[in-house]
């Protein structure tokens with residue numbers, strides 16, 4: 146069967162897409178799948194699409210409305226209206242929101258968070274270090290980004306179980322595999338989160354603090370009709386919601402997959418342990434080899450040529466970030482996991498162009514600190530063979546990563 150006749154979203158391909166990706170890049174790098182949408186797979190072609198919002202929109206997606214639409218709308222009416230601010234917006238409106246959000250992710254703020262990230266990661270590690278075994282995803286990789294962003298948004302530690310649920314329910318729809326009931330549950334959760342965060346925003350309006358939420362609440366549009374104005378509440382909530390959607394599970398998956406690949410490649414583990422200055426490149430290579438956000442959609446605004454193929458105006462297409470990051474033309478020996486790969490940092494895991502991830506520096510810091518602690522304080526990392534399934538991979542169209550990683554280790558002697 147030709148690769149153009151294959152369904153991309155089968156459980157087999159989602160479990161391990163790399164053979165399918167290789168065939169797509171080689172045989173039909175830009176094509177329309179049997180499900181109607183198009184895919185763009187090669188590194189250079191993905192770059193050309195995401196850098197060109199004039200031809201490729203991140204906004205309204207064509208498609209059939211799901212049957213639960215009325216019920217969904219009724220739930221949404223109990224919350225704040227949706228606003229297209231970032232992920233689903235296009236320039237020039239996107240540019241204005243983005244300039245404002247960038248002010249909350251200045252290098253100064255990220256550097257300031259570094260100490261907090263270390264404290265949070267160390268606190269999580271302390272809870273299991275005496276055990277010699279850990280389920281790394283739930284006991285560590287979830288907690289690092291979740292707690293960092295919760296603190297930055299002024300969420301009380303006592304409310305963390307709710308915050309975790311809100312974060313999970315923000316991300317769940319991305320899988321593309323939810324039942325109607327699950328979609329309604331996610332909508333209820335979104336509304337609950339909106340009301341909770343609206344109260345925190347009002348607190349920051351009255352009494353700003355030295356934190357990321359205050360930066361967002363206090364930021365003003367620089368130019369345009371709204372120059373000098375702050376974000377309206379529903380816009381603020383849209384931005385905050387997207388920090389959860391884009392920031393938590395992605396970083397969790399990066400930490401877990403990086404550890405898994407080190408365990409699967411003992412020579413690479415030994416190299417990083419011997420020379421911890423390789424850790425920043427380990428982060429990049431992990432992003433490249435097991436890209437947390439495998440693909441994202443765009444809509445062609447005009448008949449648009451990509452890699453010699455014309456995608457008709459109005460078509461839905463997916464840029465395959467995870468596939469582009471394994472393009473042999475860019476990364477020779479792309480299937481190998483190589484913590485010394487010289488161009489690992491050119492990976493497209495954070496996107497490129499106007500939607501380039503504003504949280505990239507934060508995510509890189511979190512992952513770097515996580516690896517520094519896990520490898521610096523513990524040794525002899527291995528799968529916990531006493532568990533029936535030492536790892537569990539979650540199936541999703543968009544996100545790729547582990548939902549469980551059972552490991553054993555020993556403590557390093559500290560002198």
Ligand code: HEM
Nearest residue numbers: 231232391392395396399437438494495496500502504508
């Ligand atoms: C390993 C971790 C992360 C990965 C792999 C990742 C990936 C991405 C990607 C691929 C995009 C581009 C979307 C597009 O092309 O349409 C993006 C955008 C975004 N990310 Fe991240 N992200 C990560 C961490 C974070 C963190 C920690 C935050 C914030 C706390 C964050 C917030 C955002 C936001 C708000 C956007 C939307 C930007 C826009 O549309 O202008 N991300 N991210």
